[in-house]
Amino acid sequence: MRISQRVQDLAESGTIAVSNKVAAMRAQGVDVVSLGAGEPDFDTPAHIKQAAAAALDGGETKYAKPASGVPELKQAVVDKLARENGLTYAPAQVLASVGGKEALFLAFATLIDPGDEVIIPAPYWVSYPEQVKLAGGVPVFVAAGADAGFKVTPQQLRQALTPRTRVFVFNSPSNPTGAAYSPAETDALAEVLLDTDVVTFSDEMYDRLLFGGRTFKSFAATSAHAYDHTLTFNAGSKTYSMTGWRIGYVAGPADVIQSMAKLQSQTTSGAATFTMHALAAALNGDQACVEDMRAEFERRGQFVHQRLNQIEGVVCPEPGGAFYAFPDVSDTFEAKGVAGSTAWAGRLLEEAHVGVVPGVDFGADDCVRLSFATSMEALEEALRRIEAFLA
Numbered sequence: 001m002r003i004s005q006r007v008q009d010l011a012e013s014g015t016i017a018v019s020n021k022v023a024a025m026r027a028q029g030v031d032v033v034s035l036g037a038g039e040p041d042f043d044t045p046a047h048i049k050q051a052a053a054a055a056l057d058g059g060e061t062k063y064a065k066p067a068s069g070v071p072e073l074k075q076a077v078v079d080k081l082a083r084e085n086g087l088t089y090a091p092a093q094v095l096a097s098v099g100g101k102e103a104l105f106l107a108f109a110t111l112i113d114p115g116d117e118v119i120i121p122a123p124y125w126v127s128y129p130e131q132v133k134l135a136g137g138v139p140v141f142v143a144a145g146a147d148a149g150f151k152v153t154p155q156q157l158r159q160a161l162t163p164r165t166r167v168f169v170f171n172s173p174s175n176p177t178g179a180a181y182s183p184a185e186t187d188a189l190a191e192v193l194l195d196t197d198v199v200t201f202s203d204e205m206y207d208r209l210l211f212g213g214r215t216f217k218s219f220a221a222t223s224a225h226a227y228d229h230t231l232t233f234n235a236g237s238k239t240y241s242m243t244g245w246r247i248g249y250v251a252g253p254a255d256v257i258q259s260m261a262k263l264q265s266q267t268t269s270g271a272a273t274f275t276m277h278a279l280a281a282a283l284n285g286d287q288a289c290v291e292d293m294r295a296e297f298e299r300r301g302q303f304v305h306q307r308l309n310q311i312e313g314v315v316c317p318e319p320g321g322a323f324y325a326f327p328d329v330s331d332t333f334e335a336k337g338v339a340g341s342t343a344w345a346g347r348l349l350e351e352a353h354v355g356v357v358p359g360v361d362f363g364a365d366d367c368v369r370l371s372f373a374t375s376m377e378a379l380e381e382a383l384r385r386i387e388a389f390l391a
C-alpha cells in the first residue's frame with residue numbers, strides 16, 4: 001500500500017531500534033546490559049495506583065468531562081505550578097494529555113503554519129523535529145556540544161532568530177544530555193525573546209530530578225512577557241514513574257489551550273479518565289517518593305559520570321539532572337574503526353553486549369546516550385564492559 005509522504009519522511013525512533021535489538025539478543029540467551037531505557041526503573045508508588053483503583057471502583061470509566069481533563073486534575077496542576085514553580089494559572093489554562101508527548105504534538109499542530117521556523121537546541125529529544133515537520137514547520141538547530149556542557153548561549157539563540165521564528169523549544173533538565181540550566185541561565189535566554197512574539201515550549205518533564213543542590217526555574221516564571229508567551233509541559237511519566245499510564249499536561253495562555261483542546265477533541269478525545277485521577281493524587285499527595293527516586297538517580301549519575309571520565313577518549317559533562325549521561329566518544333572512533341555513533345553503538349552491543357542509544361538520533365553523532373534508570377549492579381557491569389571494549 002502507498003504510504004503518505006508525510007509518514008515516509010518521519011524518522012524511525014532510534015531508542016526503539018536499540019530496545020528491539022536488545023530484546024532479540026536476549027531471546028537468543030545473550031546476557032545484555034541495556035542502558036537504553038528512557039523511563040524510571042521504579043514501580044509507580046502504591047498510593048498512586050490505589051487512587052487509580054479507587055477511581056475505577058467509583059465508576060470513573062467513561063469519557064473524561066471535559067475531555068481536556070477532569071476538574072480535579074486541572075486544579076491539582078494549578079496547585080503544583082503555583083507551589084513548585086511560582087506560576088499562577090487558572091484551570092481553563094490547563095489541558096491534560098496522553099503523556100507529555102501528545103501535549104507537545106497538539107501544541108506544534110496548533111501554533112505552526114507551513115514554513116514557520118522552530119528553534120531546537122541540539123542535542124534534542126528525538127520527537128521535537130519530527131513533530132515540527134508533521135506540522136509543516138522547519139526545525140532550526142542550534143548546537144551545543146560537550147565542551148559547552150550541552151547548553152546553548154543567549155548569543156546563539158539571538159543569532160538563530162529570523163522573522164519566520166515561531167517557537168523556541170527549551171528542555172531543562174535535558175533528555176538526552178542531562179544538562180540543567182541554572183535559573184540565571186534560563187533568565188538570560190528568556191531575555192533574548194523579550195521583544196519578540198516567539199512562543200517558548202518549556203519541556204519540564206524532569207523538573208523534579210535535579211542533582212547537586214541545583215534549583216529549577218520555569219521559563220514562564222522569568223517575566224510577565226515570558227508567562228504570556230510560554231507553554232509549560234510536564235507529565236506523571238518521569239516524576240512519578242508513570243510512563244505506561246500515558247498522562248501528562250500543559251499550561252499556557254487560555255486561547256492556545258482552548259484551540260489545543262479543540263484539536264484534541266477531534267483526535268484522541270484525551271487521556272484515560274482514571275489516569276487523570278491517579279495523576280491528581282500524585283500531584284496532591286506525599287512527595288517523599290519523588291525525593292527517594294531523585295536521590296537514587298543522583299547517586300547513580302555520579303557513579304556513571306565518574307567512571308566514564310576515567311576511560312581514555314571519553315568526555316562526559318556531569319549530568320545536572322534527569323537520568324542520562326551523554327558522553328562524547330568521538331576520540332575513540334578511529335581506534336574502533338567506526339565513523340559515527342550508530343556504528344560505535346552497534347559494535348558495543350555486538351561485542352560487549354551493552355545497549356546504548358547512538359547520539360545521531362538526538363542530533364549529536366559524536367556522542368551516545370546512557371540511561372542510568374537501571375540498577376547500580378547493572379551500571380557497574382556496563383561500565384566494566386565499556387572500559388574493556390575501549391581498552
Ligand SMILES: Cc1ncc(COP(=O)(O)O)c(C=O)c1O
Nearest residue numbers: 038099100101125175235237248
Ligand atoms: C524531554 C522529553 N519530553 C517529552 C517526553 C514525553 O513524555 P511522555 O512519556 O509523558 O509522553 C519525554 C519522554 O521520553 C522526554 O524525555
